[in-house]
Each structure stands twice: as C-alpha cells, then as structure tokens.
Amino acid sequence: MTTIIDVARLAGVSKTTVSRVINNYPHISSDKKEQVLKAMEQLGFTPNPSARRLRGQLATTIAVVVPKIVNPFFSYLVDAIEQVGYRNGYQTLICQTNEDKEKELSYLNLLKTKQADGIIMASIENDWEDIKPYTEYGPIVLCNEYINRPDVPMIRVDQYQGTYIGVKHLIERGHRKIAYCTGGLFTAFGKDKDRNLGYQKALEEAGIQVNPSWILVDKHTIEDGKQVMQLLLDMKDRPTAVFTGSDEIAGGLMMAAKKAGLSVPQDLAIIGFDDQPIAEVLDPGLTTIRQPIEQMGKKAGEVLLNILNQSGPDSAVYELPVELIVRQST
Amino acid sequence: MTTIIDVARLAGVSKTTVSRVINNYPHISSDKKEQVLKAMEQLGFTPNPSARRLRGQLATTIAVVVPKIVNPFFSYLVDAIEQVGYRNGYQTLICQTNEDKEKELSYLNLLKTKQADGIIMASIENDWEDIKPYTEYGPIVLCNEYINRPDVPMIRVDQYQGTYIGVKHLIERGHRKIAYCTGGLFTAFGKDKDRNLGYQKALEEAGIQVNPSWILVDKHTIEDGKQVMQLLLDMKDRPTAVFTGSDEIAGGLMMAAKKAGLSVPQDLAIIGFDDQPIAEVLDPGLTTIRQPIEQMGKKAGEVLLNILNQSGPDSAVYELPVELIVRQST
DNA sequence: ACAAATATTGAAACCAGTTTCAATCATTCT
DNA sequence: AGAATGATTGAAACTGGTTTCAATATTTGT
Structure with missing residues (x-):
C-alpha cells in the first residue's frame, strides 16, 4: 500500500x-x-479509511436493517438507499435479521464499533426500549416502521389510508362481505394497528358490521394465501372480497381460487398491498395499494445522511402517500 | 467510547x-x-475495528457486487451470502453496479482501501484485464460469471446444460420451430456463449436448422418480453415455442400472448430460466430452468471465507447442476 | 514604515488497537 | 546446583491518517 x-x-x-x-x-x-x-x-x-476514521469522524458507511432481502419490498428499499448512499460516497451494509432479535441487536452493534455511521431500520424486532440505547452511538432512522416516540426520525406511509381506500374501493364495487387478511395481529400497534383501523373505519362508514371470523392474521407468504383460500372455501358464510396485507398473500389466494374453480373477481374480488412485480403479472392483474418504496428509501437515506453531515439530529416524521392501483382482480 | x-x-x-x-x-x-x-x-x-484493521489483518467485511439487487436472482444470492457471512462474523456490503463500469471499479476500490476484505462478483462489467489488478489487494471470487482464466475461483452453474435440457424438452414436446430469446449477445463469451451452445447443440441433435430471425438478443425485462411477443406475432413464419433467458422475459411474453388471444402452451410454449417466484405464480405455471441460487451464494461465501482464513488462494471452479422444472407452459 | 492580522508550513501528539523486544519468573534437564 | 528452556508480562514502536501548536512568511491597516 x-x-x-x-x-x-x-x-x-x-x-x-x-x-x-x-x-x-x-x-x-x-x-x-x-x-x-x-x-x-x-x-x-x-x-486508508480505517486510519481516517480512527482519528476523525469520517463517515462512510450506513447500514440497512431488513428482515429478508428476498422480499421485493425490501430489495427495492435497499436499492433506493444504496443509490443515495453511493452518490454521497457512502457504502451500504446490508443486515438481514431473519426476524431474529439477537441478530438485530448484533447488527446494531455496528454503530457502537463505528463500523456503520448510521442505521436505517426497515424492520424492528426488539422493543424500542432495547434499541434506543444504541442511538447514543449513532443516528437511527426508522423507515416503514413506526412507534409512538417523537425522538427518532421516521419515514412512513399512511397505512391507515392504504387500507381505507382499498376497502372503500371494494365497497364501491358493491361488496359488503369483505375479509381482511394481514401479517400482523389485529390487536397490534404501529403500522399494523393503523391498517386495521382503516379497515374498520371503511366498514363503519358503510354501516357494515365487522365479522371476526373473516379476519385472518399472521399471514405472509404465497403459501399462506393458498391456505387462507381453503379456509374461505370451507366457510358457510363466505366473503365476496378479500383485502390482503401483501401481494404475496393475494397471489396465493388467487392461485388457489382459480384452482378451486372460482373466478376472480366475479366470485371473489382480491386486493393486495405493495404493488410488487407479481401484481402486474398475475392473471387477472392484481388491484393493490402501491407504496412509494423508492421514495421511502431515498428519503430515509437523505434524512440519515443529513443527520450525519449536519450532526443536527432530526426527529421529524415524513409521511408519504399511498395509491390505489386498480387492475382486474376487483 | x-x-x-x-x-x-x-x-x-x-x-x-x-x-x-x-x-x-x-x-x-x-x-x-x-x-x-x-x-x-x-x-x-x-x-474498535478501525484500530484493529489499521495494524493487523483483521477481516470482517465482504462485498458482493451485483448489477441490481431488485432482480430476485441477485437478492436470493445476496441472501445466501449474507447468511454465510453472518455466521462467520462478517458483515456484507452490497454493491450495485447498475451495469455501470465506473461504479464497478469504484467498488473494487473497497479492496484497496481494506474496507472490504474480499469481494464476490456476481456480475462483471469491465474486462477481466481491468479487474485483475485488484486481486493484488484481496481475493475476488466470481459467482455466476465466468471467464477463461484459471487463476480465479469461480462458482458457476452449467449454463450449457440448462439451455440444452430446456430446448430438448421443447423438442420432445414436438416443437421444431423454437425461438431463443436471451439477455446477452449470440456471439458472446462466458455464460452467454455456453447458453447459446446448448441451444445450438439441442437443435443440431434433432436435425433442426437454426433460424437466425428467431434469435432475439439483449432482452431482459418483462417489458422486453411483451415487445418480443409483438415481434413474434408479426412474423410470417412464427415459432411454436420460445426458450427465454429469464423468467421475466417469459412472463412478459406470456402476458402479451394471452392478450393477443394465443393460448399457452397450445399456440405457444414458453420456457423461462431461473425459477423465480413469478414462475410459480404465472398462469399457466412457467416451465423453467432452476438455478441453485442459494447453493451458489453459500458456496461463494464459503470459498471466499476460506481464502480469507487460510490465506491460501483457491482457484478452483465449482460447477453446480441446473434442473428442469416442468409446469404448464410447455 | 510598523503593528496587527492572516496565510502557509511542519513537528509532534493523537486515535485505539497490535506486534516486537526485552526482562523477569518459573520449570525442566543434566 | 547451574544451565537451558519456556511462560508471563509490559514498554515502546508501529499502523496511516488527522489535529494541535508553534514558527515563519506574507498582507493589510494606519
């Protein structure tokens, strides 16, 4: 050298x-x-960056915490963040938690050891109380996750609005028996809670009673979607439409529906969430709620770099709009 | 601190x-x-890792170079590599080239500055001659790309075999008019060349003449697939089957075919490459060539860590098998 | 023209570890 | 018992930069 x-x-x-x-x-x-x-x-x-950062405060790398990079939502997010980082001379570390609390904490340690100058968390496994101490070692920005704390910058989308316009769309199409199939719990907080409220609000406005047996929780994958379809088929009183928490679940649902001889949307309307590539490729095309993923990633990167450069902490909450993409499944 | x-x-x-x-x-x-x-x-x-690596040879981070993380092939690859890395105490840097030569070189510089201890290249934009000098600063492992150089470790799949069994499958289904739609050039080298040879060999064995107008190059996306379908529709002598270089192209092709009133596989058989999630979700399900992505990533990570720990350079070529996944599109 | 302010430069200290070197202490071997 | 060997330890040098401090040179102000 x-x-x-x-x-x-x-x-x-x-x-x-x-x-x-x-x-x-x-x-x-x-x-x-x-x-x-x-x-x-x-x-x-x-x-030599090691030498530089040993003395000065030179910052060159940011870390992004995601549960699974293979989930398109997160790969698009990482894509956007990496690009912002690169343009500003930062490297991007990718940290997969695999929904493991331990692993998340071990990645947070990157801050402590100055291997990362700041962290963007796109998922959060541990309680905020356990994560907060790490903010002492460097800035943490939440992206796509949020908590009721005014002291950490967050980039989020209006999840409430997402579910609300989706369910409302189904109601406008004449549906009154609308199932709700989500990743989180119905008694959730943060992101999931907002989504649930949107569902309830839309039904309430239309004077529709929530039917608890049509609420299915802890569903995530295509496989889950297929199983949910089986559940629906077995019901005496079957819903005519399903609002799902992700395009994957919706995709599984659609596949199983077609296999069972139901036609979409005539026999069952389906609506997804995210607007991932598969939404366009499904047949019929999947109506879904588009989240502005690239914008979220870009904004998260910018907010973090801003904090790093200005050293001025930022605790603003940035909320981005969702959009209903109507295709043929509703 | x-x-x-x-x-x-x-x-x-x-x-x-x-x-x-x-x-x-x-x-x-x-x-x-x-x-x-x-x-x-x-x-x-x-x-403090900066202090440690300033003096010693402490290694804790590997970099993965990919063109685009949003491509599922690469996100699965990165997933596998990250997991191997994590288990061995390594961080994983994600480097997107966006097919930009400059950006690739700038990421190779991570080796020189010891910000990365080794690099796995899953795509290669520059000529090897321009990349080789960087091997002086740290090990580079090629994964999914290969070149005719015995001095660098490579993890690859048998691309020749992939195309060969795919095209042969089409022939066995009775097709003799088989188009070939690929990302690279037909006069290519490395990966693309092998694929092309597999196509030629399969046709040759069946005594079928290659029809140059059925060979379409530089196609990558769903959008490209749709356009290719338009080209096929405009042909006087239309192929009855298409072998594509990726599930995305195949998906676009299938969507456009259905839109044009063709039924798959009766009017047009389609076969993809990779076995990405969309292959299963398409209707009809997409017959495709599965690449053992996770295994490739895992192997690439292991080979790199091995070199890093043993300091013994490894220039072996590891070849992994492909597999034909037959669904309903053929 | 002389003081005050500003520009330019390098020696040495510093960052937080690792490695070399030499000293001391305890064992083992004739 | 005396020598040779090995274990245990710390002072100081070293990694490759940045920052402080002080010295010198140049400009500016009156």
Missing part, C-alpha cells in the same frame, strides 16, 4: 500538507497543492 | 495483556485473564 508518507516524500512536503490537500484545507499555496495532487495521482494513492 | 486502556486500568494490567486476552494469546496466567475478562464485561468494551 502506498501511504500518505510516500506521497509526502514524492511531493517534497510534510504529510501534514498532504493531509490538508486531501481534506481541502483552504490555506495551501497552489504550487504545493499541485505537486501533492500530482504525486497522489502518480502513486495511485487512496487514503 | 471505552478503550482498551480503560480496561487495562480497571484490570490492573498493561494494554498489551488486554490485547492478548482479546486475541486468545496462549500464555496468560488464568487469574489475569479472568480480571481482564471481568473488566471488559463490566465496561461493556468492544474493540
């Missing part, structure tokens, strides 16, 4: 001067600056 | 001794060792 001393020697100056050139220190005579630049060029010198 | 000196002070030993405890140096009296351990525990001490 060529070091700053090699450069200094070649340029005939002290390493202090070289360091100043690297960091754009203002008062350097233009001839020396040029010599240093030339020497750096000639030697192909790149400063 | 608590440092090694704080620990040393509390334990009543020199920082050298603390360092030795951290690194499991053999000759330390058990009482001192215990004191140090206790002090570390008590202070919640974590060694």
Whole structure:
C-alpha cells in the first residue's frame, strides 16, 4: 500500500500538507497543492479509511436493517438507499435479521464499533426500549416502521389510508362481505394497528358490521394465501372480497381460487398491498395499494445522511402517500 | 467510547495483556485473564475495528457486487451470502453496479482501501484485464460469471446444460420451430456463449436448422418480453415455442400472448430460466430452468471465507447442476 | 514604515488497537 | 546446583491518517 508518507516524500512536503490537500484545507499555496495532487495521482494513492476514521469522524458507511432481502419490498428499499448512499460516497451494509432479535441487536452493534455511521431500520424486532440505547452511538432512522416516540426520525406511509381506500374501493364495487387478511395481529400497534383501523373505519362508514371470523392474521407468504383460500372455501358464510396485507398473500389466494374453480373477481374480488412485480403479472392483474418504496428509501437515506453531515439530529416524521392501483382482480 | 486502556486500568494490567486476552494469546496466567475478562464485561468494551484493521489483518467485511439487487436472482444470492457471512462474523456490503463500469471499479476500490476484505462478483462489467489488478489487494471470487482464466475461483452453474435440457424438452414436446430469446449477445463469451451452445447443440441433435430471425438478443425485462411477443406475432413464419433467458422475459411474453388471444402452451410454449417466484405464480405455471441460487451464494461465501482464513488462494471452479422444472407452459 | 492580522508550513501528539523486544519468573534437564 | 528452556508480562514502536501548536512568511491597516 502506498501511504500518505510516500506521497509526502514524492511531493517534497510534510504529510501534514498532504493531509490538508486531501481534506481541502483552504490555506495551501497552489504550487504545493499541485505537486501533492500530482504525486497522489502518480502513486495511485487512496487514503486508508480505517486510519481516517480512527482519528476523525469520517463517515462512510450506513447500514440497512431488513428482515429478508428476498422480499421485493425490501430489495427495492435497499436499492433506493444504496443509490443515495453511493452518490454521497457512502457504502451500504446490508443486515438481514431473519426476524431474529439477537441478530438485530448484533447488527446494531455496528454503530457502537463505528463500523456503520448510521442505521436505517426497515424492520424492528426488539422493543424500542432495547434499541434506543444504541442511538447514543449513532443516528437511527426508522423507515416503514413506526412507534409512538417523537425522538427518532421516521419515514412512513399512511397505512391507515392504504387500507381505507382499498376497502372503500371494494365497497364501491358493491361488496359488503369483505375479509381482511394481514401479517400482523389485529390487536397490534404501529403500522399494523393503523391498517386495521382503516379497515374498520371503511366498514363503519358503510354501516357494515365487522365479522371476526373473516379476519385472518399472521399471514405472509404465497403459501399462506393458498391456505387462507381453503379456509374461505370451507366457510358457510363466505366473503365476496378479500383485502390482503401483501401481494404475496393475494397471489396465493388467487392461485388457489382459480384452482378451486372460482373466478376472480366475479366470485371473489382480491386486493393486495405493495404493488410488487407479481401484481402486474398475475392473471387477472392484481388491484393493490402501491407504496412509494423508492421514495421511502431515498428519503430515509437523505434524512440519515443529513443527520450525519449536519450532526443536527432530526426527529421529524415524513409521511408519504399511498395509491390505489386498480387492475382486474376487483 | 471505552478503550482498551480503560480496561487495562480497571484490570490492573498493561494494554498489551488486554490485547492478548482479546486475541486468545496462549500464555496468560488464568487469574489475569479472568480480571481482564471481568473488566471488559463490566465496561461493556468492544474493540474498535478501525484500530484493529489499521495494524493487523483483521477481516470482517465482504462485498458482493451485483448489477441490481431488485432482480430476485441477485437478492436470493445476496441472501445466501449474507447468511454465510453472518455466521462467520462478517458483515456484507452490497454493491450495485447498475451495469455501470465506473461504479464497478469504484467498488473494487473497497479492496484497496481494506474496507472490504474480499469481494464476490456476481456480475462483471469491465474486462477481466481491468479487474485483475485488484486481486493484488484481496481475493475476488466470481459467482455466476465466468471467464477463461484459471487463476480465479469461480462458482458457476452449467449454463450449457440448462439451455440444452430446456430446448430438448421443447423438442420432445414436438416443437421444431423454437425461438431463443436471451439477455446477452449470440456471439458472446462466458455464460452467454455456453447458453447459446446448448441451444445450438439441442437443435443440431434433432436435425433442426437454426433460424437466425428467431434469435432475439439483449432482452431482459418483462417489458422486453411483451415487445418480443409483438415481434413474434408479426412474423410470417412464427415459432411454436420460445426458450427465454429469464423468467421475466417469459412472463412478459406470456402476458402479451394471452392478450393477443394465443393460448399457452397450445399456440405457444414458453420456457423461462431461473425459477423465480413469478414462475410459480404465472398462469399457466412457467416451465423453467432452476438455478441453485442459494447453493451458489453459500458456496461463494464459503470459498471466499476460506481464502480469507487460510490465506491460501483457491482457484478452483465449482460447477453446480441446473434442473428442469416442468409446469404448464410447455 | 510598523503593528496587527492572516496565510502557509511542519513537528509532534493523537486515535485505539497490535506486534516486537526485552526482562523477569518459573520449570525442566543434566 | 547451574544451565537451558519456556511462560508471563509490559514498554515502546508501529499502523496511516488527522489535529494541535508553534514558527515563519506574507498582507493589510494606519
């Protein structure tokens, strides 16, 4: 490795001067600056980040915590964050929790050891009380998750609105027997709670009573969707429409429905959430709630970098709008 | 931050001794060792990795270069690599090239600056000649890409076999007019070349002449697939089957075919590549060539960590088998 | 022209660890 | 018992940068 001393020697100056050139220190005579630049060029010198961050506060890497990168929602999010990071000279560490609390905490330790200068959490497994102590070591930005704490910046979408417009859309299509199939619990908090409230509110406005047996929780995958369809088929009083918490569940539901000889949307209307690639590719096309994933990721990255550069903490909540994408499944 | 000196002070030993405890140096009296351990525990001490890697060869992070993380193929790959890394105490940096040569090179620089201890390249934009110099700074493992160089470890699947069994399957189904729709060029090298050879070989064995107008290159996305379908529809002599280079192209093709009133597979048989989630969800289900992505990622991670730990360079080529997944589209 | 302010520069200290080197202490071997 | 060997320990050097401090040179103000 060529070091700053090699450069200094070649340029005939002290390493202090070289360091100043690297960091754009203002008062350097233009001839020396040029010599240093030339020497750096000639030697192909790149400063060693470990050395830089050991002393200064140099920040170059951010970490993104997600449950599973293979979930398109999160890969799109990471995509957006990586791009913002790259444009600003930051590397992006990818941290999969696999919904494991331990793993999440171990990744939070990256802050403590300054292996990451800041963290964007797109999922949160532990209680905030257990995570909060880590904010002492570096900024944490929540993205897609939220909690009732005013002291941490959050980027979120209006989940309440998402469910509300989706269910309302079903009601406008004439449905009154609308099932609700979600990832979280119905007695949830944060994101899931808002979604549930949107469902309840839409029904209430239409004067429809919630039927608890049509509420199915802890569903996530295509496989779950297929099983839910089986449950629906077995019901005496069967819903005519299903609002699902993700396009995957919706996809599984649709596949199983077709297999059972039901036609979508005539026999069963289905609506998804996220607007992932599969929504477009399903037949019939899946009506779904689009979340502005790229925007969320971009915003999360920007908020974090802002904190890192300004050192000014930011605890604002940014809320982005959702959008109903109507296709043929409703 | 608590440092090694704080620990040393509390334990009543020199920082050298603390360092030795951290690194499991053999000759330390058990009482001192215990004191140090206790002090570390008590202070919640974590060694600063920047300081460690500044001196020693401490390795803790690997980088994965992919074109686009939103492509499921690569997100599954990254998933597998991240898991291997995590189990061995490594962080995983995600590097998207977006097919930009500059960006790829800038990520290779991570090796030079020791921000990454090794790199797994799942895509390669620059010529190997331009990448090779970086191997001087740390190990590079090729995964899913390959080149005719015996001096770099590669994990690959038998692409030739993939295309061959796919096309052969179509022939067995009675097709003789088989189009070929691929991402790379037909006059390609490496991965693409092998695929092309598999196509040619299968046709040749069946005594079928290659029809150049049925060979469509530089196709990647669902959108491309739709456009290809339009091209096929406009042909006087239309193929009865299409072998595509990815499930996305196949999906686009299928959507457009159905829209045009063709039924799959009766009017047009379609076969994809990768066995991504959408393959199962398409209607009819997509026959495709499954690549053992998780295994590739796992193997790539293991090979890299092996090199890193043994310091013994490895230039073996690991080839993994592909598998034909027959669904309803053929 | 002289003081005050500003620009330019390098030596040395510093960041938080690891490694080298030498000293001391305890064992083992004739 | 005396020498040789191995265990245990810490001081100091080292990693590659940045920052402080002080010295010197140059400009500016009156």
